[in-house]
Amino acid sequence: MRNLIDIKDLSVTEIEELIKVAEDIMQNPDKYSEKCKHKKLATLFFEPSTRTRLSFEAAxxxxxxxxxxxxxxxxxxxxxxxxxxDTIRTVGCYSDIIAMRHPKEGAPLVASTKTTVPIINAGDGGHNHPTQTLTDLLTIYCEKKRLNNLTIGLCGDLKFGRTVHSLITAMSRYENIKFVFISPEELKIPTYVKVNSNIDYIETKDIEEYIDKLDILYMTRVQKERFFNEEDYLRLKDYYILDKEKLEKAKKDLCIMHPLPRVNEISTEVDDDPRACYFKQVAYGKYIRMALLLKLLDIK
Amino acid sequence: MINIDSIENGIVIDHIQAKKSLEIYEALNLGELDCPVAMITNARSKKMGKKDIIKIAQNIDLDLNILGYIDPNITINIIKNDKRVDKYHVELPKEIVNIAECKNPRCITSIEHELDQVFILTDKENKTYRCKYCEAKVVKN
Incomplete structure (x- = not known):
């Protein structure tokens, strides 16, 4: 039995295998339409979600x-x-696999010790969100045709943004990856993320400073639910707004990503730009979760 | 100077930072032992000025690794038949359980109180321990 609690639970080879399976599902969906017949997925969402829950369920x-x-x-x-x-012990009796989201960090790790069915971490507070990272990796691979030799800009809430932390950890395992961390002082990337991942990076507050160097621009939302103080949230929520003007100097093949939901950080005028990949990213999320369900249920 | 008898067989935990012996007494659960245990605080030390010492009058199997987390300068002396047969510093333990408490209000341990408080050594050089569940850095009292 395997769990996915942290993206580091998967080796680079296993991630490559998942990406291959996801690509095959995209090309041959019929081949997979009965692979999980008679299997039950329990989606336990102790915290609201649109994409992740529906994506797991659709998968x-x-x-x-x-x-x-x-x-x-x-x-x-x-x-x-x-x-x-106790909830997990109970649900483990009814299901073959569990995807759970919980506001408390480490809850899925605890869950994995209480049941014999595989647990997938679908987000634990500001900590980890490995299936979003798998989604991001599949998006990058499909859009750029590689996972190495990339300059990746991460913009917005880099302090509490769990997707950002997991993505850095995952991408740090590939060759020649450079990061540009774009955030206000209060939402800077934690030191331990930079140190643990042993990465090549630059930090800036200015979104336009390095935009011409980026292959990927990963925007994030300033998350209201991570703040204990409403005043701080209001001050920082619209710190970055990506619009057409800011994209003028960017590469023609830039890939703009966002884990969604978006609030104001990407202007809707960018949605029609061919470089906007965030809705394609949503679609990729379903396919990589299908590949993951198959892997954890040990179905070939 | 108060005289405390030397021990014939047992363990002497020496070079404890002054006033830290009670923390060690509790961490090692020494109150549960049947043998005599002496705790000396503010003893004179050439090296440290003041230090604490704990003497346990029996060679028992104690998990002393935890001392490496509390104070890596502590020395362990093993006494047999009035002679010191071994002297060493303890290494930083790879994991500590229920010695520190996670202070992250977002950690699952903040609501599920029956969980052990487990911290993992993530950076030996900087003696950094992080919560097994949320990866928050341990805050020493």
């Missing part, structure tokens, strides 16, 4: 499986005071 349905679960803590026994451990 399982397209593999011919079934889905059970809940979409908020209020509609589970958590509202009666049940612990994560």
């Amino acid at each position: 399982m349905m397209e593999l011919g499986g079934n889905v059970i679960g809940f979409s908020s803590a209020d509609s589970s026994s958590t509202s009666k005071g049940e612990s994560v451990s």
Whole structure:
């Protein structure tokens, strides 16, 4: 039995295999339409989500499986005071695999010790979000045809942005990757992320300073739910707004990504730009999750 | 100077930073032992000025690695038949359990109190321990 708690749980080879399977699913969806027949995925979302939950559910349905679960803590026994451990022990009796999102960091790791069914971390607070990272890797691979020799700009909330931390960890394993961290002082990338990943990087507050050097521009939302102080959130939420003007100096084949949901950080006028890849990214998310479900359920 | 008898067989934990012996006494659960245990605080030390010492009058199997986390300068002396037969510094333990508490309010341990508080050594050079669950850095008291 395998779990996916942290992107580091997967080797580079395993990620390559997942990408290959995802590509094959995209090209031959019919071949996979009954692979998970009679299997049940439980989606336990203790925190709201649109894309991740629906993507997991759509992935399982397209593999011919079934889905059970809940979409908020209020509609589970958590509202009666049940612990994560007890909820997982219970759901483990009804399902073959569990995807869970929880606001508390480390909750999926705890869950993985309480059941014999595979656990997928679908986001734990500001900590990890490995399936978003897999989505990002598939997007980069499909759009750039490589995972090495890239300059990647990460912009916005680099402090609490779990997708950013996981992406850095994942990309640091490939050759010749340069990062440009673009954030206000208060939302700078934590030192441990930079140190642990042993990466080549530059930091700036100015989104336009290095935009002409970027192959990927990964925008992020300043997340209201990560702030204890409303004032700080209001001050920082519109710090960066990517628009047509800012993109003037950018490369013609720049790939603009965003884990979504977007608030104001990418102007809607950018949506029609051929470099905008964030809605394609959503589609890639379903295919890589299909590949992951197959892998963790050990279905060839 | 108060005299504390030397021990015939046992363990002497020496060069403890002054006033830290109680923390070690509790971390090693020495209160649970049946044998005599002496805790000396503010003893004179040429090297440290003041130091604490703990003497345990029995050679028992204790997990002393935790001392490396509390204070890596501590010396362990093993006494057999009135003679010191071994003297060493303990290494930093790879993992510490229920010695420190995670201060991250977003950590799962902040709501699930039955969980062990586990910290992993992530950077030996800088003696950094991080929470097993949320990876927050340990904050020493």
